[in-house]
Amino acid sequence: MERIPILKMGPYLLVTIQVDMHDRVAMTLQDELTERIVSERAQGVLLDISSVDVVDSFIGRMIGNIASMSRVLDAETVVVGMRPAVAITLVELGLALPSIRTALNVDAGMTLLKSSRKTSHNGRSPR
């Protein structure tokens, strides 16, 4: 079975989905990613879906689960690179993913993670 690689980039984990995702591959990713968040003490996860051309409700739910699970483990998830056609389809399907943070590309996602970490401690920015 294919596996989705999880790369460490400083305090963050980068997951780039490049395969047409099998349900089981998605479940394995959830398990491995949560393990890695803890073992690497990751502060954030960048989930790059720029190569994904279909997000149905199962995959959408998996993306939502990853975001919720990582939040519980004190890591923020940013979904990056969603294709416009996928965004239109997801919203019409009824899955707007309101609690998920997104960015247009990995760079922008990284900036978002960095800035959110600075302001999150005690709710104010460091001096």
Place this chain on the structure above:
Amino acid sequence: MAVLRDELIGLRSMDDIIKARQLVRDFAIFQGLSLVDQTKIVTAASELARNTLIHGGGGEMRLQALSEGARRSVKVVFVDSGPGIPDIELAMKDGYTTRGGLGLGLSGSKRLVNEFAIDSEPAKGTTVSIVRWK
């Protein structure tokens, strides 16, 4: 109405669902659907193929590329001989689920296509048919 292409595949495993998605994409491109419309019908097909596999215990998917005058379309029909859906109206509601999913499969895929038909008989099975025009 002319049938330009016609294909039938079995839906018995997760691999078949991936195959189904790729085949629907291929037909949508063949019929000249826009990228957004391709994505919509492939997503709807993915939802329905998963229903056929999980709720219907497997079945098959029939795929047709149709033309009627200048109008071209892709039609996908999912057939299973599973337990059937006792209350279609309820099953079509957003958020209604029997297996802990999001309950968007049927209602959501209906929104993604131009034509949607469902026929189900308890203990006989379910047939769902969708069409997306160019």
